[in-house]
Amino acid sequence: MKEHLLSAADLDAGDITRILDTAAHLAKVTDRAIKKVPTLRGRTVCNLFFEDSTRTRISFELAAKRLSADVINFTAKGSSVSKGESLKDTAITLQAMGVDAIVIRHGASGAPWRLAEWVDAVVVNAGDGTHEHPTQALLDLYTMRQHFPTFAGLRVAIVGDVLHSRVARSNVLALHTMGAEVTLVAPPTLLPARVETWGAAVSYDLDAALPKQDVVMMLRMQLERQRAGFFPSLREYARLYGLDARRLEAMPEHAIVMHPGPMNRGVEIAAEVADSIERSVIADQVANGISVRMALLYLLLGGPAVREARALPAAVAEGSAL
Amino acid sequence: MSVPERAMVMDPADVGRALTRIAHEVVERNKGTDGLVLVGIHTRGVPLARRLAARLSEIEGGQVPTGALDVAMYRDDIGLRPPGATRDTDLPFDLAGTVVVLVDDVLYTGRTIRAALDALTDFGRPRAIQLAVLVDRGHRELPLRADYVGKNLPTAPDGVVKVLLEETDGRDGVLVMDGDGAAGDGRGRPAATEGSGEPRGGAPVGREGSGEPRGGAPVGREGTRR
Numbered sequence: 121m122k123e124h125l126l127s128a129a130d131l132d133a134g135d136i137t138r139i140l141d142t143a144a145h146l147a148k149v150t151d152r153a154i155k156k157v158p159t160l161r162g163r164t165v166c167n168l169f170f171e172d173s174t175r176t177r178i179s180f181e182l183a184a185k186r187l188s189a190d191v192i193n194f195t196a197k198g199s200s201v202s203k204g205e206s207l208k209d210t211a212i213t214l215q216a217m218g219v220d221a222i223v224i225r226h227g228a229s230g231a232p233w234r235l236a237e238w239v240d241a242v243v244v245n246a247g248d249g250t251h252e253h254p255t256q257a258l259l260d261l262y263t264m265r266q267h268f269p270t271f272a273g274l275r276v277a278i279v280g281d282v283l284h285s286r287v288a289r290s291n292v293l294a295l296h297t298m299g300a301e302v303t304l305v306a307p308p309t310l311l312p313a314r315v316e317t318w319g320a321a322v323s324y325d326l327d328a329a330l331p332k333q334d335v336v337m338m339l340r341m342q343l344e345r346q347r348a349g350f351f352p353s354l355r356e357y358a359r360l361y362g363l364d365a366r367r368l369e370a371m372p373e374h375a376i377v378m379h380p381g382p383m384n385r386g387v388e389i390a391a392e393v394a395d396s397i398e399r400s401v402i403a404d405q406v407a408n409g410i411s412v413r414m415a416l417l418y419l420l421l422g423g424p425a426v427r428e429a430r431a432l433p434a435a436v437a438e439g440s441a442l
Numbered sequence: 443m444s445v446p447e448r449a450m451v452m453d454p455a456d457v458g459r460a461l462t463r464i465a466h467e468v469v470e471r472n473k474g475t476d477g478l479v480l481v482g483i484h485t486r487g488v489p490l491a492r493r494l495a496a497r498l499s500e501i502e503g504g505q506v507p508t509g510a511l512d513v514a515m516y517r518d519d520i521g522l523r524p525p526g527a528t529r530d531t532d533l534p535f536d537l538a539g540t541v542v543v544l545v546d547d548v549l550y551t552g553r554t555i556r557a558a559l560d561a562l563t564d565f566g567r568p569r570a571i572q573l574a575v576l577v578d579r580g581h582r583e584l585p586l587r588a589d590y591v592g593k594n595l596p597t598a599p600d601g602v603v604k605v606l607l608e609e610t611d612g613r614d615g616v617l618v619m620d621g622d623g624a625a626g627d628g629r630g631r632p633a634a635t636e637g638s639g640e641p642r643g644g645a646p647v648g649r650e651g652s653g654e655p656r657g658g659a660p661v662g663r664e665g666t667r668r
Contacts, residue, residue, distance in 0.1 A: 138527075145512065145528040154564045157515040187515075418515070422525030 124243040125416060126232050128254040128293040136298060140262050142415035143408070149186055150410065160189035163421050166219040168210070168235075169246070170196040170226045175381055175406055176246050176255070180223045183413035189421070192219065207231060211238040221421055224248075242420045250284045250345060256380050257290035259412040261298065263405050264335055267376055271298035277329050278320075279305040280339035280361060280388045283312050284346065287380045288339055292320050305329050307361065309350040326361050330370045337378040338363050338389045354387055364390040368399060376401050452593060452616035457576065457607075460592030461490070464574050465497035467590050472541060475499075477569070479540045480508045483558050484529040486547035487511075489609035490576060494545060509533035511544075513557035537566030547605040549575040549591075552584035577616055579603050 124130075131139070149157055165184040167177050177193065184191045194210075196202065201210065207226070214222060221242040224232050229249030236243040247253040261271070268274055276295055282288045282304050295302050302320040304311065315322055323329045330336065341357065351357045358364075363377065371377075377393060377400045385391045394400055452460070472478055475498050482491030488510045495508045512529040544558055555573060562571065574590035579597045595618065597603055602619040606612075 142528045145530050146515075148531060149515075152564065153566075157564070158560070159515040159520055163521075418528075419525050422520050424522060424524070 123420070124232075124236050124245075125254055125420065126236060126243065126245045127252050128257045128290040128297075131254070131294065131297065133297055133299075136258070136261065136294060139258055139412065139415050139419060140265060142419060143258075143262055143411040146186075146414045146418070147408070147411040149414070150407075156186050156188060158188045159418060160184070160187040160421055163189045163220040164192065164218070165189045165221045165223065165417065165421075166192045166194055166214055166241075167246075168194045168214070168222050168224045170201065170207075170224075170231075171247065173225055173246070175409065176225065176253075179406070179409040180244075180246065180255075180413050182410050183417055186410070186414055187417055189220075189417065207235065208238055211235050215239045215241070221417065244416065244420070247286050249286065250342075251286050252290045252293075253286040253380075254290045254294070255409070255413055255416060256287050257294040258416070259405060259409040260287075260291055260337065260378060260380070261294055262408045262412050263378065263401050264376075266404065266408075267374075267401070268334060271295065271300045274300040274335065275303070275333050276300050276335040276337060277303045277305050277323075277333045278337045278339065279326060279329075279363070281310050281341050281346075281350075282306045282315070282339065283310045283350070284342040285339045289318075291337065292318050296320070303329055303333070305361070307351055307357070326363075326367065327370065330367055331372065333371060333375050335376055335378060336363065336371060337380075340380065340382060341384050341387050343384075358387050362386075362388055362390060363393050365392050368393050368396065371399075375399070378402065378405060381406070449618050449620075450615055451595060451618050452577075454614035457592070457614045457616065460576060461493055462497055464590040464592060465494055465501060468494070468498065468543060468572075468574070469501050471572075471589070475502045475504060475506050477540050478506050478543065479535055479537070479568075480506055480543050480545055481511050481533065481558075481562070482508070483544060483546040483554060484510060484512045486605055486607055486610055487545045489607050490547060490574075491543075491545040492609075494543070494574065507535045509535065511558055511561055513554055513561050516557035516561045518553055518557065531561070533565055537562065537568045540568050542568045542571045543590075544571060544573045545575075546573075547576050547607075548603050549573070549578045549586075549588050550581060550603075552582045552586040555586050556584055576605055577603055 149155055167180055169177055181191050181193065215238070219241050221244060222235065222239060223244045223246045224235055225246040226232065226248050229251035231248050232243050232245040245252055245254055264271070264274065278288050278291060288304065292302050296319045303323055304315065304320050305323045305326050308324060311322065368377070377396065379389055379394065379402050381402065383389055383394055385394060394402060468478070469475060480491040480495050482488035491508050495506045498506045510530065510532045512531045514526045514528045517526065542562060544555065546554065549555065559571065562568065572589040575588045576592040577595050578588055578591045579595045581599050593616070595603060597618060598620055604617040604619065606615045606617065608614055
């Protein structure tokens with residue numbers, strides 16, 4: 121693995137499999153009476169969140185704590201950022217305080233890459249603008265693997281506001297690496313330019329796509345990022361692209377429904393679908409997020425300090441179990 | 443003469459006999475198998491624990507509960523080398539009040555066993571923990587010793603001892619590959635104290651096995667009370 125996790129494209133199939141396997145083992149820590157292992161004692165993880173977040177931040181915090189790392193939570197509100205401090209100065213401050221890993225969420229696409237240039241710490245992208253959210257993709261793949269034996273040929277529809285979705289891009293990258301067949305379903309206005317280069321099929325017709333899918337991933341309508349009218353009304357959008365009980369019926373019996381959260385109930389997903397015990401795995405996604413992030417922190421921080429790790433050839437990093 | 447040499451120091455029959463003897467020692471020492479559980483340390487300790495359990499039920503009847511322990515998250519070299527592969531820890535029983543027999547293939551520096559003791563502690567408080575290994579190759583870096591040893595194998599510090607098992611490697615056996623400055627080759631020397639029927643000192647893991655049964659116990663004991 122690389123020394124940071126910035127993009128889902130950084131991971132090859134071996135990396136992804138290793139992360140998911142490790143996550144499956146670490147998931148059991150959560151079932152114990154003592155939900156903690158001493159693995160990252162003495163390491164410090166900083167959650168650097170410039171955008172609001174509930175599940176990602178809490179998930180990273182719990183993951184780090186279950187590995188016995190110390191956690192600092194930094195949110196832009198209430199910090200010197202509100203006095204005008206730049207990302208670089210914030211980075212230098214954290215560097216001076218000696219944190220081992222920085223989990224960053226930022227509204228600007230690419231911010232984690234800049235941060236990685238400025239600090240020695242391991243940088244994990246927890247969502248940058250409309251660009252990427254690789255740990256969400258990993259926990260989504262983990263959840264899919266709980267239901268399907270292999271990714272090869274797995275049919276996944278990603279439905280909704282692809283244009284503003286970092287979840288969609290990271291999922292397409294990771295699923296493509298693992299050999300799944302992804303279909304992006306959205307109105308033409310909510311698809312990014314050059315989407316044809318993503319390696320995914322594109323459809324404007326949800327009803328035509330649904331009967332063929334193993335996994336249907338609904339995306340949140342990101343109204344806060346939309347600066348223009350991408351569709352006539354929310355009601356019309358919900359009628360054409362919302363997943364309701366009737367559309368759930370049209371899906372194959374074995375197909376599962378996913379949503380990265382937070383949900384706009386009644387817009388992209390009907391409440392009865394979101395709460396469907398048989399078909400919806402949305403709560404599982406949240407639970408799995410902790411295990412996957414534990415695995416990531418272990419694999420990124422469990423080795424020698426970053427600078428030494430860079431010098432280690434991959435062959436050594438793989439098999440020194442003896 | 444720096445070409446490493448492989449020598450088969452235990453053949454499949456030797457491995458089988460060693461396990462049978464260990465099983466008898468476990469029964470003798472614990473006066474049966476009541477309250478006993480076997481915990482194998484990944485990777486090869488797990489099939490070894492299952493085999494021991496099978497022998498114990500042949501000897502005493504009944505089933506001895508068997509579990510698997512992964513120590514990757516408890517190692518003391520985390521951060522010093524690339525993160526090791528993880529495995530499932532599966533202990534399908536309550537540890538409280540049991541006598542745990544930890545099972546591993548090779549006892550070397552003792553660091554894996556130390557990690558295993560920490561890991562077990564997170565699951566409960568056994569009445570006692572004992573240690574069974576197929577091979578003790580010496581060169582301890584911690585004050586630990588095994589209660590049951592299949593074979594004591596003097597080795598060079600830079601030599602390699604490789605335990606093979608049907609379940610993981612397709613065949614049974616123990617191989618020794620000498621390092622460069624090999625002081626003792628696995629074959630030339632008599633296998634020093636193989637099968638010393640008596641469980642030295644009777645103390646659980648955490649005693650340096652000297653003739654003296656108590657006092658000077660380095661780990662986890664206060665005073666001299668048993």
